[in-house]
Amino acid sequence: MRWFRTDLLGKVVAPLPRLVAALGFLAAQAAAQSPGTASVLLTISLILALLAGKKISLGYFLILALSIVGFSLLSPFGKVLVGWGPLRITQGALEEGALRALRLIGMVFTSVAAIHRDLQLPGRLGSFWAEVLGYYQRLLEARHRIRPARWIDSLDEIFLEVLPADSLEEKGVVPKLNSEPVQNRGWWSVPLVWGLAAALFFGLGQ
Amino acid sequence: MSSPNKEIHGVSRRRLLAFLSAIGLFLAAIEYLLPKPVPFIRLGISNIPLVLMLDVLRFRELLVLAAVKVLGQGLINGTLVSYVLLFSAVGTFTALFTMAAVRRLFGLRLSLIGVSLWGALTSNLAQLGLSVLILLGENAWVIGPVILGTGGATGFLVGWLAQMFQSRSVWFREVRRALVSD
Known part of the structure; x- marks a missing residue:
């Protein structure tokens, strides 16, 4: 599966427009307020990272997500979903942890997709x-x-x-x-990605 | 006062700084390839050039080296516009400021292992504080002992590797002689 490690995004979008396009997506991810919206944005950013030919260690990010959610559960609030003795899993803590994990990991995937080594500073x-x-x-x-x-x-x-x-x-x-x-191809991706991010952000209810 | 770009043995300070930055990135790339079983724990071998050059480069050059390490790792690993960069910057600059301070305070009475330990522990403490603020919340302090324990171990390793290299490397001896006589 050679294509899997090929930077397909790089064939159509140069490093600078790629970064500028990603900034809009990052803003939507940072502002996402519901786990549903954050998970849709994360899925798209994961696909983009894979299209960029980047190696993503899913096990690593899974452990990171579970850690973030686990730490959030240590401060219970909201409706109790499950309880074992003193341990309680509450809806509020679960949703807050999930949102934080989805947002942060999604932003890492976007960054990984956006940054190309040949980006000219x-x-x-x-x-x-x-x-x-x-x-x-x-x-x-x-x-x-x-x-x-x-x-x-x-x-x-x-x-x-x-x-x-x-x-x-x-x-x-x-x-x-x-x-x-300086390569300039792919500036069309900027309004496209920013528009997609805005549509998902507002369409899915933030 | 010498010019910041003065030639030393045919190599400008700027070029040496670029080379040291490249070594840092190279070590970061090696570290990137090593399996990371736990997300919050890193070896930190890309800090070796900073530890090694603490007594050799000017402080502003060390700042450049640290900044290039942070930005370069962000560019090569693709984490330039993510929270990872913030953690990396806070950790690296805290370690640099601490190591420079303890070097000034204790001089050569403290080995590179000791200097590196100080840097690693304060760097981990700063990153832990940051994770309380943006990643894990108040409960992050729970993992403090684990983070500081592993930070101590990796700080020791980095310092030991730097000390070994410093005492045996011909390349380092030449660079230091050139810079000290500059």
């Missing part, structure tokens, strides 16, 4: 980030040379090779700032 920060990514790429390429038994020596060899370096830019390893034009 402005100005000096952008040029510095390009340099960082260049070195990061070099380290990733050298990672198979790291030997756990002699990790310091093997890391040393790699570090001494990568830095100091005479001019990585000349070798084309460190991407130069603005060496490629």
Whole structure:
């Protein structure tokens, strides 16, 4: 299932419009007041994250959700649904915990779908980030040379090779700032996503 | 006072900072691949460059390193516009300010393990406080002992790894000599 790890969103929407589009969705998720609305928004953001080719560890997020709900249940309020001795599961605490979990995890999925590594940051920060990514790429390429038994020596060899370096830019390893034009495709997604978020938010009753 | 971008052995401070940031991201990527059985517990090995360079870089450079670590992790893991970034920023900057303060206070009498322990414990405490505010509510304090216990263990590990690297790495020795003579 190669498509599963392919960034399908990236084929139609460039990193910047993708982020701008996601901001509207994030606002709707942050403002969602009912578990129903929050779960619909979460489902969409999960699908978007998968379409972006991102690996989502569902087990991890399930444990996170259960923890958030569990902690919420420790402060019972509202109608008692189930009770075992001193332990009570109340509707108010359950709904509040579920809403908080759905909202926060949904926002993580949206963020994961929205952020692309090639997002160009402005100005000096952008040029510095390009340099960082260049070195990061070099380290990733050298990672198979790291030997756990002699990790310091093997890391040393790699570090001494990568830095100091005479001019990585000349070798084309460190991407130069603005060496490629900013990609603009996919701005149509901004009104689409913002409209969808607003429709779901108001249509489902916040 | 030297120029912030002065060349050291043919490498500018800016380039060194970019390289250290890349090491932090590389370690964060390794940590990302390791299984995380419990959501609130992390190894924190991406903090090693910060611990390692505490005595070598200027404080404002350490701030840049910390900021790039937080933003870079957000960009690479995709959590840049989520609550995860807030936790990461609060944890990282609390650890940095604490480690710099204890270094100033105790000097070399405190090993990197001790410095890292201080950073990890205060970082976890700050993140616990934040989770009370936005994630788990008042009851989050219940997991305080577990979080601080594991924070102590991971802080020890990070400090130990940094100390080992500091004492044996040729690369680190060269960088420190160049920066100290700068």
